[in-house]
Amino acid sequence: REDLKGLYSALLVPFNEDGSVNEEGLRKIIRHNIDKMKIDGLYVGGSSGENFLLGKEEKKQIFEIAKDEAKDQIKLIAQVGSSNIYEVIELGKFVTELGYDAISAVTPFYYRFNADEVYNYYKEITENVENDLIIYSIPLLTGVDMGIKDFERLFKLPRIVGVKYTSADFYLLERLRKAFKEQLIFSGFDEMLVPAVANNVDGAIGSTYNVNGIRSREIFDAVKSNDLQKALEIQNLTNDFISAVLNNGLYQTLKYILQREVNSDKQFYSRKPMAQITEAQKEEAENIYQKFIK
Numbered sequence: 140r141e142d143l144k145g146l147y148s149a150l151l152v153p154f155n156e157d158g159s160v161n162e163e164g165l166r167k168i169i170r171h172n173i174d175k176m177k178i179d180g181l182y183v184g185g186s187s188g189e190n191f192l193l194g195k196e197e198k199k200q201i202f203e204i205a206k207d208e209a210k211d212q213i214k215l216i217a218q219v220g221s222s223n224i225y226e227v228i229e230l231g232k233f234v235t236e237l238g239y240d241a242i243s244a245v246t247p248f249y250y251r252f253n254a255d256e257v258y259n260y261y262k263e264i265t266e267n268v269e270n271d272l273i274i275y276s277i278p279l280l281t282g283v284d285m286g287i288k289d290f291e292r293l294f295k296l297p298r299i300v301g302v303k304y305t306s307a308d309f310y311l312l313e314r315l316r317k318a319f320k321e322q323l324i325f326s327g328f329d330e331m332l333v334p335a336v337a338n339n340v341d342g343a344i345g346s347t348y349n350v351n352g353i354r355s356r357e358i359f360d361a362v363k364s365n366d367l368q369k370a371l372e373i374q375n376l377t378n379d380f381i382s383a384v385l386n387n388g389l390y391q392t393l394k395y396i397l398q399r400e401v402n403s404d405k406q407f408y409s410r411k412p413m414a415q416i417t418e419a420q421k422e423e424a425e426n427i428y429q430k431f432i433k
């Protein structure tokens with residue numbers, strides 16, 4: 140599990156106007172992440188990949204393309220979770236066969252599952268998929284809040300190796316880190332990288348690393364080498380960028396910037412019901428691109 144540590148981009152996926160996956164664009168984004176952003180790995184099938192808007196076959200297609208393009212150059216984690224446990228297991232086996240380094244699964248959502256139901260979901264996945272599993276906790280989007288006792292029980296399952304922790308609760312993060320030294324904790328909020336690394340997370344997974352990976356690595360390294368002043372300076376600049384992106388539409392803006400960065404003449408569409416970028420948003424995205432990324 141040691142070698143899963145590091146900085147991962149939550150892979151963004153470009154779609155064609157008809158909603159199908161833009162394979163050429165996707166390959167370019169993967170190359171951009173490896174060659175220019177120098178990331179350690181990709182988190183494929185996360186919220187940033189608009190995964191929860193896709194069908195099973197499309198998810199498989201994206202997992203295949205990512206592995207085929209990245210080969211063994213970087214680590215690959217596949218987010219296979221959803222509330223359909225049979226699909227979760229099928230996808231888990233599929234990506235394990237493809238050679239993914241680990242799987243990750245979001246807490247089951249929509250229905251208000253209790254702690255036992257969430258536990259049994261993970262237990263069943265680990266019993267059926269022969270791969271390491273990283274819990275994906277993102278209460279903001281799922282409404283599923285887990286406490287230290289829930290994590291304690293889950294971390295006892297043999298194949299569970301850590302958690303992708305997308306929450307601003309730093310008290311819980313501190314408690315988790317102190318209690319579970321052997322588990323991998325990945326920070327999920329890019330704008331809170333400084334406090335996360337200060338709490339000794341093992342890595343980070345985020346959407347903005349697709350375009351702001353170099354700066355984010357500098358933040359990570361500066362905190363690690365106890366240069367808090369430098370880390371904060373870069374985080375301040377990074378957060379000017381992130382807040383501008385969030386104000387203008389997260390996925391639309393990041394995909395616009397990627398389209399510019401990889402020189403694609405085809406627009407990187409979002410998947411419906413996600414809205415497409417408007418002319419005004421494009422203009423602002425171009426400003427953000429010029430100011431922070433180019």
Ligand code: HMN
Pocket residue numbers: 149150182184185186187188279280305326327328329330344345346347381385389
């Ligand atoms: C994923 O599942 O694709 C992402 O890793 C999720 C990731 O934690 C992002 N969270 C959300 O979008 C809610 C962050 O990278 C986030 O986009 C960024 O910190 C800006 O808020």
